[in-house]
Amino acid sequence: VVSKGPELVPVPDVIGQQEQPARAILQGLGFKVKMDRVFGGMFGTIRLQSVNAGTPAPKGSVITLTVV
Helix, strand or coil, X not given: CCCCXXXXXXXXXXXXXXXXXXXXXXXXXXXXXXXXXXXXHCCCEEEEECCCCCCEEECCCEEEEEEC
């Protein structure tokens, strides 16, 4: 049996969402989430994500969210 590699999952667009719901969505799909807070992330809004929306990424990969 030959492995087809890790399962790929399309990354959803979480830009503009609040930190907790965005984290929950990504973790629910099997991704690990790292937060990068700019100016302390006082608004809690996602402004950037390290993997573009719609791009297939392997389950378990890390997606960095920039929070302002």
